[in-house]
Amino acid sequence: MSGAGKRFSKLQVFSDVELEVGEREVLAIIGPSGCGKTTLLRCMNGLIPLTEGEITMEGEAITSPREGVAMVFQHFGLFPWKTVFNNVAYGLKLAGATRAQIDEKIPEYIKLVGLSGFEHYYPYQISGGMQQRCGLARALAVEPRVLLMDEPFGAVDAQTREILQFEMLRIWESRPTTMVFVTHAIDEAVLMGDRVLVLKGRPSTVHEIVEVDLPRPRNRATLLLPRFAELREHVWNTLMADARQAELEVIR
Amino acid sequence: MGSEARWARYATVIVSLLVGAAVWEVAGRYTSDAFWATLSSTLRSLFDLLHSGVLMRQVASSFQLYLSGLSLAILVGAPAGMLLARVRWLRVALENYIMMLYATPMVALIPFILSMMGFGFAPKVLVVFLFAVFPILYNTVEGARSIRPELIEVAQSFRSSEWRLWFDVMIPYTLPFTMTGIRQAIARGLVGMVAAEFFLSPSGLGQMIMMGSQNFDTAGMLAAILIIVLLGVGLMDLGRYIENRFAAWRGYKP
Structure with a gap:
């Protein structure tokens, strides 16, 4: 699979x-808030058209x-009137x-994401983390070749987020697919x-x-590798160079 | 403690109802029969009417009118509301008319309907329909418009057709809002029913009230009013029950 994209609009x-x-x-894909990460991902899904390229x-x-692509949504996108089972289906x-x-x-997919026993619960009856597990199972169930993740753990609390990250790594190891993962968290x-x-700049x-x-499979131990810290620092510097400059400009 | 509190509640309700009944009875004894009847004579009148079959006949006649108008309002209001929510130009074109009619006291239109359509069953159904349709239409439009765009996107992302999108997303999402409209319509339709029976060709419970009042049969009139009150309370409960059942997923306890 290959993808090349460009985009212009009224607001570029x-x-x-x-x-x-x-x-x-x-x-x-990482970038500051409002840089168009999500828009780019929605273009990849074909939900909105590109204006160029x-x-x-x-x-x-x-x-x-198109067939073979599935998206996991930032705010889960579960249907509140459907049970976990029917949402996944x-x-x-x-x-x-x-x-x-x-x-x-x-x-099988409900088990894979660790929701066994909650098949007949409605989304409002389960926690945010569990709701996103459900959203993930729904995407995995169509056996996509490409998985698009739109800040999937952005709407859950910090601890749940960490748990879900390692769960995601485990699931990916068990069935590796192409994945585009949009996030604003450097780690x-x-x-x-x-x-x-x-992704940065305007446009x-x-x-x-x-x-x-970093070697795979990755897990909690990966976080302790010196190389992880180096890469993290590198991305941080790349992202923040502009942010600091922008801040200074505002002060001046 | 929970059950104790519940008993205290029941006791309060029962005492309140008994005091109300006593006040009614006593007030009836100290006023002229032409203005006010005692509870006991009202109930006696109610049993007479029930026994002679008059009551059942009039209730059936009223109910036929009420259900015809209400069903028509649901069948028209709910689909039209969803269509208006999804088709923008239609909504923009009709919005003002709907607001104008919703704001108009429907009683004001009755003389007009009378001169247009005369005294049949149809104009009376139209009155009930007009009383009932706007809450359904209005709540459905507002409900369908409040749907989170993300849910529509989910459907599109999973390659849903427009038809399936209506069936899987639009209708289930909007149904609880429509039910809120129907609950309001149940109450307003009852007002429409009595108004139609008063001002168009007299029939049903409305006719019973009118005749009771004209013949100074206060007990008969109060009996008819009592029936309407009980119907209203029962229908409101039914409406609330239906609304809650459909809103289970919103986190309410049915």
Whole structure:
């Protein structure tokens, strides 16, 4: 799968974004709030059109959401009137799966994300972390070749966030897919990505792509590696150089 | 402690009702029969009417009118509301008319309906319909418009067709709001029913009240009013029950 994108609009959100994501590669996209990370991801999904350039997947231009791609949403995007089971089954049902296929597959994904026993709960009855596990299972259930993650752990508390990060790594190891992971947390970007793409400027452009040469499988021990700290520091400096300058400009 | 508090509540309610009944009875004894009847004579009148079959006939007649108007209001109001929410130009075009009609006291339109349509069953149904349809329409539009764009995006991301999007997302999301509208419509429709029975061709419970008042049969009139009160209370409870059932996912206890 390869993707190259650009974008202009009335407000030029980002432009001249050139990138390619390999099969089973995890690309983390990081940038300051409002830099267009989420917009870029929605373009990759085909939810909104580009105004310039194009994004292709497996040789075909993406103009609308296509088969083989699934998105995990920042605010979970669960249907509050559906139970956990029916939320997870939603994508498969739309794809035309039979009742038997659903009954066979869905419990497997519910188990994978650690929600066994909560099949018949409604989203309002479970915690934010569990809701996002449900959102993740819904995306995984359609067996996507590309997983798009839109700040998936941005709306949960700090501890839950850490737990979910390691859960995500475990799940990815068990079924590696191509993944584009949008985040504004530096640790998370370095921990998840094979590469970290730093998006910044106005309009945003690809400022730098950092190769993350940390060994897999990654887990809590990864956080203790000196190399992790180095990479983290590097991304931090890249991101913050501008931020500090912008702040100084405001003061002046 | 919980059950004790509950008993205290029940006791208070029962005492309150008994005091109300006693005040009614006593007030009836000290006023002229032409103005006010005692509770006991009202109940006696109620049993006579029930026994002769008059009451059931009039209640059935009123209910036929009420249910016709209310069903029509639901069948028109709910789909029209969802359509207005999804089709912008239609909403912009009709919004002002809906607000104007919603704000108009419907009683004011009754003489007009009378001169247009005369005294049949149809104009009376129209009155009940007009009383009931606007809360349903209004709540449905507002509900359908309040849907989180993210949910629509989820559906699109999972490659939902427009038809499936209505079926999976729009309708289930909007239903509890429509139910709130229906609960309000249940109450307003009852007002419409009595108004139609007063001002168009007299029939049903409305006619019973009118005749009771004209013939100085105060007990008969109060009996009819009592029936309407009980109907109103029962229907409101039914409405609230239905609303809560459909709103379970919003975190309410049904």
